[in-house]
Amino acid sequence: MDNEKMGLFISELRKSHQMTQKELAEKLDVSDKAVSKWERGLSCPDISLLSPLSDILGITTTELLNGERIGQGAVNAEKSVVNALEYVGRTTKSKAKMAQNIAAGAFSIALLLGVFVVSIVNAATAGELTWGLIPISACIFAWLVLFPVVKFGARGVIGSLGATSLLIVPFLYVLDIVINRLLVQAEPIFSMGVRIAPLAVAFGWIAFLLFKKFKTRRLLAAAILVLLASPLTFFINQIIADTLDLPRFDIWAVLNALTPVVAAIILVIIDLLVKKREDKV
Numbered sequence: 001m002d003n004e005k006m007g008l009f010i011s012e013l014r015k016s017h018q019m020t021q022k023e024l025a026e027k028l029d030v031s032d033k034a035v036s037k038w039e040r041g042l043s044c045p046d047i048s049l050l051s052p053l054s055d056i057l058g059i060t061t062t063e064l065l066n067g068e069r070i071g072q073g074a075v076n077a078e079k080s081v082v083n084a085l086e087y088v089g090r091t092t093k094s095k096a097k098m099a100q101n102i103a104a105g106a107f108s109i110a111l112l113l114g115v116f117v118v119s120i121v122n123a124a125t126a127g128e129l130t131w132g133l134i135p136i137s138a139c140i141f142a143w144l145v146l147f148p149v150v151k152f153g154a155r156g157v158i159g160s161l162g163a164t165s166l167l168i169v170p171f172l173y174v175l176d177i178v179i180n181r182l183l184v185q186a187e188p189i190f191s192m193g194v195r196i197a198p199l200a201v202a203f204g205w206i207a208f209l210l211f212k213k214f215k216t217r218r219l220l221a222a223a224i225l226v227l228l229a230s231p232l233t234f235f236i237n238q239i240i241a242d243t244l245d246l247p248r249f250d251i252w253a254v255l256n257a258l259t260p261v262v263a264a265i266i267l268v269i270i271d272l273l274v275k276k277r278e279d280k281v
Contacts, residue, residue, distance in 0.1 A: 004041030005067035011039040013057040022216055027056055031216045033274075047092070104151040111139045133178045141171045161204055168197045192243040196236055203232055219274065223267035230260040 014024050014035075021039070025032040028049055037043040045053055054061045063069050115136050122132030129136075144167055148159030176190030207225050214221035234257045241247060 003044050006044060006064065007039045007041040007067075009064070009067040010035075010053075010057065013059065014039075017057065024056065025216050028052060029215070031218070033216075100151055100153060104147065107147065107150045108143065111143045115139050131178075131182060134175065137171065137174050137178070141167060157208055161201075161208060164204065165201050168201060169194055172197060188243055192239060195239045195243075199232055199235060203228065217271060217275070219267050219271035223264045223271060226260045226267060227264035228260075230257050230264075233257055233260065 014021070020032075021035040022032040025035045028035075030049070034043070034045075038045055050061050050064060054064045057064070059069065118132045118135045118139075119129065122129055126132075145160055145163045148156030148163065150156070152159070172190050172193040176188075176193075179189055206228060210221040210225055211218060214224075237256060
């Protein structure tokens, strides 16, 4: 298979259908950068995209793979190719699902072993569960929050964000109780965390929505997210300062707020340059 020949064929057909790289990318749920790489012969479409890409361009999968039209004589060959692709696709999905199940099982076992070891050590040294409640509760929280992503990959992000939204405050409450039992002069973890948690959770949801909205322009999504990190950092610093009776404004607070702005500007410039270059293709 000639990547350059296929790429040129894809480019010609896309233009004949009066589609931009971005429009073709959106139809396939990929980035316009991926389409650009295909057309330049730097890479080729994933096997799962061959059939939908062929349908969009109005050709057979065989013609796409050959990088040229081969007429009606390819009908029988096309059926064989499609069947082979479907089989490979099912096999790939099955292997991916098995890998995710193994990863989820290993993740669960690792955290369970962590809880078991901490419980044994804590009970052996203190006669009861004391400091061990902190890593144990952290392990349980981590499992509840991260398991959806480990098990389902990108499809589990919403589940992880939802679990974080629901469980972060109860987790901080348990953490605060344990720490106050252990330390005479403990810092007010809960009162500080319960004010920071909603900001952090909201930031996580915004990040998810941004990358979903700008899936073909991830640099722009990152720029917006980094820019939003500036006020987030400022408010978190103010909460910490108020809770711990620290100075509200200092040079580090200013730098922490300005650094994301500079980074966002750089990302926007890079995004515009990349988009300008790809629009010429």
